[in-house]
Amino acid sequence: MKYLSNRILNKIFERFMWIGLLVLIWIIAVLLGDFSPLILPSPYKVLQALLKGFTEGILGKQILISIVLVFAGMSIGTLIALAFLFLAVSSRMGDSLVTTLTAVFHPLAGIALLPVVILWFGTGALSIIFIIIHSVVWPMVTNLLMGYRSIPEPYKIVGRNYQLSSFKMFFNITLPGSFPYILAGLKISWARAWRALISAEMIFGAVFGSGGVGWFIFSKRVFMDTPGMFAGIVVVIIIGVLIEDFVFGVIESRTVRRWGMSL
Amino acid sequence: MKQSSDILLSLKNISKSYNCADSDLSVLNNFSLKIDRGEFVSILGPSGCGKSTLLKICSSMIQQESGTVKISGQIVNSPDKSRVLMLQDDNQLFPWLTVEKNIAFPTNSFDSIRRESDLPNLLEMAGLSNYSDYYPHQLSGGMKKRTALARALAGDPEILLMDEPFGSLDPKIKIKLQDFLLEIWGKYGMTVLFVTHDINEAIRLGQRIIIMSDSGDIVCDEKKSLSEKSTLYEDVFFKLYRKYYSLLTGIGHQ
Ligand SMILES: Nc1ncnc2c1ncn2[C@@H]1O[C@H](COP(=O)(O)OP(=O)(O)O)[C@@H](O)[C@H]1O
Ligand SMILES: [Mg+2]
Numbered sequence: 477m478k479y480l481s482n483r484i485l486n487k488i489f490e491r492f493m494w495i496g497l498l499v500l501i502w503i504i505a506v507l508l509g510d511f512s513p514l515i516l517p518s519p520y521k522v523l524q525a526l527l528k529g530f531t532e533g534i535l536g537k538q539i540l541i542s543i544v545l546v547f548a549g550m551s552i553g554t555l556i557a558l559a560f561l562f563l564a565v566s567s568r569m570g571d572s573l574v575t576t577l578t579a580v581f582h583p584l585a586g587i588a589l590l591p592v593v594i595l596w597f598g599t600g601a602l603s604i605i606f607i608i609i610h611s612v613v614w615p616m617v618t619n620l621l622m623g624y625r626s627i628p629e630p631y632k633i634v635g636r637n638y639q640l641s642s643f644k645m646f647f648n649i650t651l652p653g654s655f656p657y658i659l660a661g662l663k664i665s666w667a668r669a670w671r672a673l674i675s676a677e678m679i680f681g682a683v684f685g686s687g688g689v690g691w692f693i694f695s696k697r698v699f700m701d702t703p704g705m706f707a708g709i710v711v712v713i714i715i716g717v718l719i720e721d722f723v724f725g726v727i728e729s730r731t732v733r734r735w736g737m738s739l
Numbered sequence: 740m741k742q743s744s745d746i747l748l749s750l751k752n753i754s755k756s757y758n759c760a761d762s763d764l765s766v767l768n769n770f771s772l773k774i775d776r777g778e779f780v781s782i783l784g785p786s787g788c789g790k791s792t793l794l795k796i797c798s799s800m801i802q803q804e805s806g807t808v809k810i811s812g813q814i815v816n817s818p819d820k821s822r823v824l825m826l827q828d829d830n831q832l833f834p835w836l837t838v839e840k841n842i843a844f845p846t847n848s849f850d851s852i853r854r855e856s857d858l859p860n861l862l863e864m865a866g867l868s869n870y871s872d873y874y875p876h877q878l879s880g881g882m883k884k885r886t887a888l889a890r891a892l893a894g895d896p897e898i899l900l901m902d903e904p905f906g907s908l909d910p911k912i913k914i915k916l917q918d919f920l921l922e923i924w925g926k927y928g929m930t931v932l933f934v935t936h937d938i939n940e941a942i943r944l945g946q947r948i949i950i951m952s953d954s955g956d957i958v959c960d961e962k963k964s965l966s967e968k969s970t971l972y973e974d975v976f977f978k979l980y981r982k983y984y985s986l987l988t989g990i991g992h993q
Contacts, residue, residue, distance in 0.1 A: 630831040633800055636818045638845050638894065652835040735834045736876025 483729065487721060517703040525703035526710060534686050539711060542688035545601060546673045549608025550665060556609065557616035557661075564621055574617060582614035586672045590679060601683045604676045611672040612665040619664070623657025624650065656732045656739045663724050670719075674712055689715075746812075747776040747930050748797060748898060753806035755792055766792045767955045770806070774898075779924055779931045781945025783938060783987060789955040790934040791827065794900040797932065798824035810897070820845060823896040827903045831887055832875040838862075838886050839871035845894030858893065864923065865889040881912040885919065892923060898930040905940065917944055938983050942976060950986050959986050 499519055505511070506518045513521065529535035564574040586607040597603040627650060635649045651658070677683070677690025687695070693708030732738050750772045756765040766789040774780055784790050795801045796808060799818045807814050810821065818824075823845075825831070832841050842861055862868050865885040875883060884904060891899055905913045917940065924931055935941050941948055942963065950959035963979070 628828070628830060630826050630828045631833060633824065633826060634831060634833075634844070636800065637798065637822075637824055638820050639818065649833075652833070655835070731835070735874055737834050 484722075484725060487725065491717070491721065514700060514702050517706055521703040522706040522710060525701070526707035529692065529704065529707055529711075533692070535689075535692060535707075535711070537686050538688050538692045539715070541684050541686065542673060542677065542690070543715070545604055545677075545683075545688060546608060546666075546669050549605045549673070550612050550662075550669050552605065553609040553612030553665065553669070554616055554662075556613050557620055560613070560617045561620040561624060564617075565624060574621070578614050578617055581610070582618070584610075586611045587675055590676070599680045604673065604680055604683060607672050607676045608669045611668040615664045615668060616661045619657045619661030620654070623654025623661070626657065627653040655735075656737050659724070659728060659732060660739060663720070666719060666724070667716075670712075670716055745775045746773050747778075747810065748772075748774040748932075749807075749809045749812075750797070751807050751809070753796060753803045753808070755789075755796060755801070755803045765955075767796070767803070770955065770957075772949070772957070774930060774932065776897075777928050777930055779944060779946045780933065780949060781941035781947070782932060782934045782949045782951065783936065783941045783983060784934075784951030784955075785953050785987060786936065788951045788953050790951065791902050792955075793951075794824060794902050794932065794934060797898075798822045798900050800824060820894045821897040823891045823894060823899055825887060825891050825899065825901045825904055827906065829880070829883065829907060830875075832883060832890070834875050836874075837871065838867055838873050838875070838878070838882075841875065841886055842867075842889045842893050844890055861889045861893055865919070880908055881916060884908065884916055888916075888920065888923075892927065892929075895927075896929055898932065901931065901933045903935055904933075906935070906937075913940070920944065938980055938987070941983070942979050948983070950983060959983070 502519055506516060509516070517525075526535075560574045560577075563570040565571070589607065589610060590603075593603045593606055597606055631649050631653050632645075635645050640648060673688065674690040674693075677688040678694040680691075681687055681694075682691055689708055689711050692711075693705050696702075696704030696708060728738075750770060753767050753770040754765070755767040756763045758764075770793070782790055782793070792801070796803050799808065799815055799822070802816070809815065815822075833844065836844065839858070839862065842865075843858055846858070859868075862871055865888065867882065867885060867889065870878065870882065875886065878886065888904070905916050908916065920931075921944065931944075933941070933944055935944075945963055947962050948959070949957055952958045
């Protein structure tokens with residue numbers, strides 16, 4: 477336990493050190509370079525804009541909407557990926573179908589789908605979720621399949637020896653046995669989903685009345701509120717780092733690292 | 740002559756081949772074998788002669804093309820917990836379970852938990868009481884083997900099918916594990932089929948020794964003519980060793 481928390485504390489410290497350095501460079505650039513505040517505002521101005529976003533604006537609500545959207549999209553995407561996994565492992569035709577679908581759609585950037593998605597689903601939350609699902613499903617399927625195929629034969633033999641039901645086989649052996657790949661899939665999916673979400677929000681505007689963080693950034697552009705735009709970017713970065721380092725970091729150290737199963 | 744009721748495992752006219760590339764590789768051909776309840780049988784044979792295949796068929800992990808496998812006179816076709824296969828593989832423990840949970844795995848998998856109360860005993864007997872919370876990757880090779888052995892015992896099997904279980908260990912740990920195995924065999928009295936390519940090990944452990952040829956046939960099947968107390972250093976032991984050595988390699992005469 478001590479080892480674990482030390483590791484995470486170290487990580488936090490290093491993160492802050494480098495971020496501090498970047499901010500320092502930023503401050504120096506603002507002080508030395510004679511930039512118009514419309515081009516490069518000072519960190520202080522950005523911080524002010526950030527606080528203003530919470531107090532006078534609805535940034536809190538917008539963050540919540542973004543997180544709910546990305547969570548919904550990732551959950552549905554993961555379920556669809558699981559369904560594809562079952563299809564792929566249950567028959568040879570299913571396998572070739574899923575492999576082909578992945579080969580066709582994985583390289584397709586979500587943004588390229590936007591015009592068609594707007595035609596089909598309009599410009600609401602549904603379209604955003606669709607884009608997120610698209611960005612999540614394919615890397616997730618790829619990783620789930622790799623994980624499933626990488627489960628060592630001995631684990632399955634032990635399961636068969638004790639006559640596990642398919643249900644127990646799945647939850648006691650398949651799932652933990654392929655967990656390193658599942659986790660890798662979730663991490664990649666998260667990164668893609670978060671990016672897709674922010675882009676989509678900028679284009680679809682004020683879903684649920686207020687829009688998400690992406691819309692916050694975009695609407696600041698309309699008023700040439702550069703500190704506001706930067707504040708939005710900072711929020712996007714902070715959420716990204718928090719999820720990556722802490723949510724996934726903690727899951728990783730409690731599972732695959734503890735089990736000696738890191739990829 | 741043994742009464743048929745003493746026979747626990749009986750293989751009759753088993754044939755098994757594998758599809759390799761374009762040709763069929765025949766591994767076992769009309770193979771028959773009877774094992775009595777409570778016997779400790781060592782199986783020796785050159786690499787590739789079909790020892791692992793034999794154990795997999797005994798545990799119904801793979802299917803033979805012809806012939807029957809019977810347990811107590813009943814034909815069996817699918818794996819069950821009374822015949823536990825211990826693979827040669829070093830990584831048969833579940834990395835996501837602690838030592839204790841790994842050992843408890845069989846008792847968690849079915850309802851007739853006869854040995855659950857034995858878990859602390861099993862841990863202690865395997866010398867793992869202080870390591871119950873460790874994960875497999877934190878264990879030494881010998882500890883992993885003991886954990887795997889304790890797990891195999893936890894389900895209270897009638898027959899243990901062990902495939903070169905101590906192959907990769909250094910001699911000192913190997914001897915310790917052999918003693919451990921003999922001790923639990925004495926205590927639980929289960930039937931053991933022990934595959935090894937180590938002649939010393941086969942003689943040390945088995946009451947009965949079976950030697951397979953390259954073609955998968957039995958070329959020697961005899962009760963060990965040694966007293967329990969014989970050690971590795973006695974003459975009788977060397978006589979047996981030389982005999983099995985020449986049978987296995989074709990070098991020297993009996
Ligand atoms: N799944 C398989 N597919 C094809 N050939 C196999 C397979 N398993 C084993 N064999 C072959 O069958 C022969 C016997 O294998 P095995 O039973 O593992 O021998 P042993 O355990 O005595 O070394 C070997 O030649 C091996 O290459
Ligand atoms: Mg083998």
